[in-house]
Amino acid sequence: MSWAADVFYEAAFISALFHDMGYPWQYVNGLSKSLKGANYDEINGALLNVEEAAKKMNDSLLIYPLYGYQGVAVLNPSPDQHRDALEMIKQGLLNKHGLPGAIGFMWLNQKIRYKPNKDLRNEASFKLITDWAAVGIMMHDMPGVYRNDDGTINFGVLRIDCKKDPLSCIISLADILEEFERPKTDFDWYEDKEKNVKHVALSYDFFCIGTIVELVGGKMKGKPSF
Numbered sequence: 001m002s003w004a005a006d007v008f009y010e011a012a013f014i015s016a017l018f019h020d021m022g023y024p025w026q027y028v029n030g031l032s033k034s035l036k037g038a039n040y041d042e043i044n045g046a047l048l049n050v051e052e053a054a055k056k057m058n059d060s061l062l063i064y065p066l067y068g069y070q071g072v073a074v075l076n077p078s079p080d081q082h083r084d085a086l087e088m089i090k091q092g093l094l095n096k097h098g099l100p101g102a103i104g105f106m107w108l109n110q111k112i113r114y115k116p117n118k119d120l121r122n123e124a125s126f127k128l129i130t131d132w133a134a135v136g137i138m139m140h141d142m143p144g145v146y147r148n149d150d151g152t153i154n155f156g157v158l159r160i161d162c163k164k165d166p167l168s169c170i171i172s173l174a175d176i177l178e179e180f181e182r183p184k185t186d187f188d189w190y191e192d193k194e195k196n197v198k199h200v201a202l203s204y205d206f207f208c209i210g211t212i213v214e215l216v217g218g219k220m221k222g223k224p225s226f
Helices: 002-018 023-034 040-047 050-057 061-067 079-095 098-112 120-139 166-177
Strands: 183-192 197-206 210-216 219-225
Touching: 002 120, 002 166, 023 079, 023 098, 050 061, 050 079, 050 098, 061 079, 061 098, 061 120, 079 098, 098 120, 120 166
Parallel strands: none
Antiparallel strands: 183 197, 210 219
16 A cells, blocks of 8 residues: 555656646647748648557557546457547647647656666556656646537546546646646737837736635535636
């Protein structure tokens, strides 16, 4: 029991520390969509090989949330499930920072991690910690993939469930908590026509100051307090 608690504790802290490391990828993708005629589409096409990404994810826990935390066997998933999984990967790579961050996190660990000995038990523990932390990094930014702007749900299999993946729930909660009284920078400008100059206005308003949480039928529901 102590080993399991230690693994969970370390995976949660590592995931929390690195959960936003995919933002540069998301920024570049967002920028590329705005720069028409600069051949960025070709660059995105070269980087975004969804089938190849799915094959590499098959060796880690990253693939499991895409199939409802079920094993990927010959008869499972179905072709429809596999198609949906590829679509989730595509949207995650193109529009979000969680999945790119998870892949980058795992790649960096493979490249730079120091291996002092051949203790198979420690090696297995580290593999589990790394993979589980990567799942938390990926899942904290997946609501934008499975939930539409109007509140309807696509890819319901992707929704986090505390019983199946408590770590991702904790990281998602931590991601929300860090917004409390976090300054949100707004830039605006106004023009002084008499002097023919433009002024830039800058404000730091709190986006969220708290969350009201209640238990309804054994389920936790919350809403932000502004």
